Amino acid sequence: MELDAKIPEAPIEDMWNTHKEHMRLVGPRNRPHYKVIVVGTGLAGASAASSMAAMGYHVESFCFQDSPRRAHSIAAQGGINASKDYRNDGDSTYRLFYDTQKGGDYRSREANVWRLAELSTDIIDQAVAQGVPFAREYGGMLANRSFGGVLVERTFYCRGETGQQLLLGACSALANQIHAGGVIMHTRKEMLDVVIIEGRARGIVTRDLVTGALESHAADAVVLASGGYSNVYYLSTNAKGCNVTATWRAHKRGAGFANPCYNQIHPTCIPVSGEYQSKLTLMSESLRNDGRIWVPRQASDKRSPSDIPDAERYYYLEERYPRFGNLVPRDVASRNAKEVCDDGLGVGPSGLGVYLDFKDAIQDKGDDVIGSRYENLFEMYEKITGESPWNTPMRIFPAPHYTMGGLWVDYNLMSNLPGLFAVGEANFSDHGANRLGASSMMQCLADGYFIIPLTIGDYLSRYEYGDVDTSHPAFADAEREAKGRLDRMLSIQGSETVESLHRELGRVMWDHCGIARNAEGLKEAITKIPEIRDRFWNNLRITGSGAQLNQTLEHAGRLADFLEFSELMCRDALARNESAGCHFREEHQTKEGEAKRDDQNFSHVSVWEHQGTDNEPLMHKEPLSFEALPLAQRNYKT
Amino acid sequence: MNFTLRIWRQTDANTDGDLETYKVQDIEPTCSFLEMMDILNERLTERNVEPVAFDSDCREGICGMCSMVINGKPHGPKDGTTTCQLYMRHFEDGDEITIEPWRSAAFPVTRDLIVDRSAFDRIMQAGGYVTVHSGPKPEPNAIPIEPSIAEEALDAACCIGCGACVAACPNGAAMLYTSAKVSHLGLLPQGQPERFERVQKMVHQMEAEGFGSCRNYAECEAACPKEISIKFIGRMNRDFLKSTLILPNNPRGKMDSQ
Ligand SMILES: Cc1cc2nc3c(=O)[nH]c(=O)nc-3n(C[C@H](O)[C@H](O)[C@H](O)COP(=O)(O)OP(=O)(O)OC[C@H]3O[C@@H](n4cnc5c(N)ncnc54)[C@H](O)[C@@H]3O)c2cc1C
Ligand code: FES
Numbered sequence: 009m010e011l012d013a014k015i016p017e018a019p020i021e022d023m024w025n026t027h028k029e030h031m032r033l034v035g036p037r038n039r040p041h042y043k044v045i046v047v048g049t050g051l052a053g054a055s056a057a058s059s060m061a062a063m064g065y066h067v068e069s070f071c072f073q074d075s076p077r078r079a080h081s082i083a084a085q086g087g088i089n090a091s092k093d094y095r096n097d098g099d100s101t102y103r104l105f106y107d108t109q110k111g112g113d114y115r116s117r118e119a120n121v122w123r124l125a126e127l128s129t130d131i132i133d134q135a136v137a138q139g140v141p142f143a144r145e146y147g148g149m150l151a152n153r154s155f156g157g158v159l160v161e162r163t164f165y166c167r168g169e170t171g172q173q174l175l176l177g178a179c180s181a182l183a184n185q186i187h188a189g190g191v192i193m194h195t196r197k198e199m200l201d202v203v204i205i206e207g208r209a210r211g212i213v214t215r216d217l218v219t220g221a222l223e224s225h226a227a228d229a230v231v232l233a234s235g236g237y238s239n240v241y242y243l244s245t246n247a248k249g250c251n252v253t254a255t256w257r258a259h260k261r262g263a264g265f266a267n268p269c270y271n272q273i274h275p276t277c278i279p280v281s282g283e284y285q286s287k288l289t290l291m292s293e294s295l296r297n298d299g300r301i302w303v304p305r306q307a308s309d310k311r312s313p314s315d316i317p318d319a320e321r322y323y324y325l326e327e328r329y330p331r332f333g334n335l336v337p338r339d340v341a342s343r344n345a346k347e348v349c350d351d352g353l354g355v356g357p358s359g360l361g362v363y364l365d366f367k368d369a370i371q372d373k374g375d376d377v378i379g380s381r382y383e384n385l386f387e388m389y390e391k392i393t394g395e396s397p398w399n400t401p402m403r404i405f406p407a408p409h410y411t412m413g414g415l416w417v418d419y420n421l422m423s424n425l426p427g428l429f430a431v432g433e434a435n436f437s438d439h440g441a442n443r444l445g446a447s448s449m450m451q452c453l454a455d456g457y458f459i460i461p462l463t464i465g466d467y468l469s470r471y472e473y474g475d476v477d478t479s480h481p482a483f484a485d486a487e488r489e490a491k492g493r494l495d496r497m498l499s500i501q502g503s504e505t506v507e508s509l510h511r512e513l514g515r516v517m518w519d520h521c522g523i524a525r526n527a528e529g530l531k532e533a534i535t536k537i538p539e540i541r542d543r544f545w546n547n548l549r550i551t552g553s554g555a556q557l558n559q560t561l562e563h564a565g566r567l568a569d570f571l572e573f574s575e576l577m578c579r580d581a582l583a584r585n586e587s588a589g590c591h592f593r594e595e596h597q598t599k600e601g602e603a604k605r606d607d608q609n610f611s612h613v614s615v616w617e618h619q620g621t622d623n624e625p626l627m628h629k630e631p632l633s634f635e636a637l638p639l640a641q642r643n644y645k646t
Numbered sequence: 647m648n649f650t651l652r653i654w655r656q657t658d659a660n661t662d663g664d665l666e667t668y669k670v671q672d673i674e675p676t677c678s679f680l681e682m683m684d685i686l687n688e689r690l691t692e693r694n695v696e697p698v699a700f701d702s703d704c705r706e707g708i709c710g711m712c713s714m715v716i717n718g719k720p721h722g723p724k725d726g727t728t729t730c731q732l733y734m735r736h737f738e739d740g741d742e743i744t745i746e747p748w749r750s751a752a753f754p755v756t757r758d759l760i761v762d763r764s765a766f767d768r769i770m771q772a773g774g775y776v777t778v779h780s781g782p783k784p785e786p787n788a789i790p791i792e793p794s795i796a797e798e799a800l801d802a803a804c805c806i807g808c809g810a811c812v813a814a815c816p817n818g819a820a821m822l823y824t825s826a827k828v829s830h831l832g833l834l835p836q837g838q839p840e841r842f843e844r845v846q847k848m849v850h851q852m853e854a855e856g857f858g859s860c861r862n863y864a865e866c867e868a869a870c871p872k873e874i875s876i877k878f879i880g881r882m883n884r885d886f887l888k889s890t891l892i893l894p895n896n897p898r899g900k901m902d903s904q
Contacts, residue, residue: 059780074701074760075767077807078709094787136786137778139836141799148790166800172708173803180775187771195764218756247703281676286684287705388706391731457780505688552696556658557757559699560691 009264009617011630014418015119020636021101024123027419031462032469039064041473044464045212045227047199047254049076049182051084051175051449052432053233055456058181061190063461068225069182069191072198072217072249072562077179080235080247081452084171085292085385087153087163088135088449090128095152099160101125107158108447109637111337112412112440113589113605115267117613118636119419120437124447127454132164134457138177142166153294153381155445157337157644163446168292168384174449178456197223198562200490202230202258202428203482209258209428210476213486215494217562220555222490224483226476228468229427231460232258233452236411236433238271240570240577241522242514244408245277245290251566252573255415255434263423264416264615264628266436268573269581272443272590273523274409275341278392278402279361288407289392291364292385293445296334296341298369298378299402301325303362307352313363313401324348332644339442339590339603340644342406346523347601349405356403365401406523410448412439412590413580416615416630420463421455424615427467431455436613441589494554497564502547506563509544513537513567513574521578526594530582534575541571576616576625583627586610598641607639647673647734650742651686653698659754659762665744675735679722680705680712682734700759705730707871710806713813714759715746720810720869728808728871748813752820752856763809765855766823773847774827776836789835796834803830804872814869817858822866824852825882826874832885842889849886 018026034042042065046057049071057069071079093099104125109116132150136142142164143151152161166173185191196217203211203224211226234254238244259265276291302321309316324344326333336344345362348354355361370378375398379386386397393403415423415430417437422429432452439447520533544567552558587596587603588610596604612629619626648671656663670686677685680702687697703711712729716722722732737743745759753761803826811822828845831837837844860879867876 055780062779073703073709073711074763075710075807077767077770078703078711080704080709082709082806083704083706130782133783133786134778134780137776137783137836139776139799139831139834141791141796141803141830141834144791144793144796146793148792149787151793166803169708169800169804172806173800176803180770181778181780183767183771184775184777187773193767195767247709248705249703282674284674284677284681284685286678286681289706391707391727392733394733394735461780503692505691507684507688549691549694551691551694557699557760560687560697 009424009615009628011264011416011424011615011628012418013117013630014420015117016419020118020122023119024126028462031466034465034469036064038473040066042066042468043068043227043474044229044231045225046070046231046233047212048079048233048235048432048434049179050079050081050233050235050432051171051178051452052434052456053079054175054178054182055453056231056233056431056460057191058178058185059457059461060464061185062181067185067191068194068227070194070197070199070214072196074195076182076193076195077176079175080250081175081449082172083247084449085168085290086155086294087165087170087446088131088174089155089162089446090132090164090450091125091162092129092132094150095161097160099162103160104128104162106637108438108444109440110642111157111444112442113603113642114440114634114639115588115632116438116440117632118634122636123459124438124451124454127458128450130458131450131453135174135177138180140166140173140177154297154335155293157335157444165294168382171449174453178453199254200257200565201486202261203486204261204425205476205480205482208426210480211478211483213483213490215490218557220553220558222487224478224487226478226480226483228471228473229429229464231429231431231464232415232434233431233456234434236414237573238408238411240513240574241408241517242510243280243285243288245274245288248287251569253566253569255430256569256573258415258423258425258428260618261425262618263425263428264617265413265576266416266613266615267413267580268577268616269521269584269591270412270441270589271408272338272410272412273342273406275338275345275406276364276404277407278389279356279358279405289388290407290409291389291402291404293338295364295382295385298373298381299334299364299366300368301334301362301364303348303353303355313365322348322353329644336644337442337444339592342523343592345406361403361405363401364404366397367401370398410443412436412441412443416613420466421460422463422467429460429464431460441591493568494561494565497548497561497568498550498554500546500548502549504543504547505549506560506567509540509548510563510567510570513540513571516540517574517577521581524592524594525581527582530578533578534582537571537575537578544568544571579625580614580616583614584610603642647675647737647739649673649682649737649740652742652744654746655698655758656755658757663755673734675733677734678705678730679732679734680730698759699757702730707731708806710808713748713761713808713810715748715813717744720748720813721871726871726873728806748809750812750818752818753809753812765857766807766809766820768855769820769824769848769851770827772851773840773844776831777840791835799830799833802826802833802874802878805874806872808871810869810871811866812857814865815858816863816865817861819860819866820852820855820857821860821879821882822870822874822876824848825878828882828885829878832881842885842893845882845885846889846893
């Protein structure tokens, strides 16, 4: 597998401009002849599809929901970063770059991160022009709030619905293009395979989720914007439908999968309430701006929180990290919550929870200020738990939330398979071993609005358009394989349900490849997963047929891919014999219990190559270099 | 808790459906309504009965995917709540609960509790945007926006497009949905150039999709999980009226042909 990151030859601050100036272009008259498939309509997919269509490319866009606007991005709450420096607090491209590199624990590619920081401000301009109603100050200027892991206020927001508003903005541009004929939209269609012809990605195979029909779609390039894989844990903050199918299928066709073990466990989620739990709800991290996190100092203290005096409360983040306090990065906050709960200090019926308390903030700043910031989050919490954060502290616990790993891509966001691109959470590019809050949306939109529309032209310009259609035998082969898989699942007629097997996989992953990992646990997971996989393929029960809307069959197909992918995740976690960001190997920690990197041996991206179902995958390394920002131990204490 | 469920079952758009009765037992009060449906579906699968098809994705009240009429009310008995945000503690032990899909001519049933809401998307495609390409834009702070205006725009823009307004309306009107987008963009400076063209296009599309007309029942506002106000319908009507008075036949004049 050849891994050329294609980082432009130029000083880091000029790289993107130099690259743009030297990129090959497709002229406006030729663009309509080139067809590009975009799988996914979240922030990354909708922005990519609409931008390319506006330039004149012929775009076909796919999502499995009934409308593009319902992609998982809609649920992002807290905000989006941009180094506008409106607060005059010293923000700059460099500082956003620095924060992202450091937050990612120096496991990302500098060139990509710099470009992300550079493009961040354009995203805000673009969104405002679309009519995204960001919060404003009294004078009518854009307002900012701060988010974990940084010392400046650079987060733009629309109450707690920033993702919704940004996605509706991107989807409005998409709607415009659908109307204009630039985009053909396919809803309720799930991509089941990517078709590779002579080494290039030339199309996809989809299943119509209403009729069950399998269909082939040919194109000159394929862009995957299919989101992250947190649902490998069964319980996560992601929407129920989020899955790894698109990227996993691409991987099985030859695309490198990078850093699968890097996944983020978000510290502020509502704790699990029972076995039936179907997903976990995130409470925006912005709550940590004003909420104080604590547990009782004494183990198994069953008093109600209001009866516990201040002196008997352990504000563990404030004590352990005086400089960042409750605003330490997510991985640090999650690990500390797990630790205090492991020590028996956890609260709530399960003991798996910590308090997030607004009492002091309400007292200091008043109901109005706190209400204007968090009203809808408080309401959301009350709706779910029946308790009001105005009167009693919230209970929170970490939950799988975001996956930094994804398809390996070069500087142009193209995978190692020519013509196969990946944008948004589906790629691995910018967040290293840990993503800072409010920076995923930034990356999705930088990828979609500003990067892919240019880099795709550079690729397409090298080829004739439309020289392959679905009559090529590779499409029939891929359809046959997809049908074979579906038929096989339907024919098992065993006794276990998809839900129960998925839950079981989730537990294995949470226990062994969750907040903290060790070699022994990972090896155990690597033996347990194939057992579950075997039961899946021998004892699964799906009712109904494949020629109709069949949600159990959809879920089964996604689980089948998770059951393969999860093993790769564990292998990657095992191979990365260091701690870095969210990947915390218990064997590797500092005296203070912080993640301890091994820069000598692990300053690389781990890129996995599929070697057939029965063989172990092969790992390749993309070495990382640190020129703009020298390596340093991450420290949020002083 | 135990419940008797009467659920609409329908194989596809071309067949007739009917209500079937199911019993579910031992449900925790902290269980959400959709988790109760998951439990039912798992038990049905174990008995080799096809599970009930229903839409959901985010399960936190923002994607607009879930869509059940519960005891005659879209999204059930609680105000300002989507189906996925309902919990079984909101019901009484032993309750009989009737669960049906959205009912509207413009939203045909796809299967069981799932309907086809693509008409909504077509209304949006007709004009629910500011025409703007990706690329460099002016500095946004160059156009200050009063916070109260931004807030009001967001009050409209927070529509999740679920369709409860249509399901609740005795006439099956889509006025609240359409007016929310018209108002969101019409309130902001960025939405001004296309303001009157937009309202015309969206209203015409809404009518073409077969949605009913508004008779001021205000059932839409009561059912809206985001509590979007019907004042936006008034605003849209005013804009529509104005548009018929001031709009030139072709707002781009001769530009298109040059
Ligand atoms: C609760 C929550 C809150 C968050 N808050 C923030 C925040 O405040 N700030 C921030 O920056 N980030 C936040 N994030 C992270 C951010 O929302 C996501 O990382 C981002 O939205 C991912 O966008 P995406 O476009 O890559 O993918 P998604 O939005 O996940 O979209 C995936 C798309 O791919 C489609 N798809 C997937 N597989 C297939 C297939 N096989 N066939 C066809 N279509 C397919 C889906 O239909 C969908 O359209 C949050 C995440 C969560 C879960
Ligand atoms: S499932 Fe998303 S709003 Fe209910």
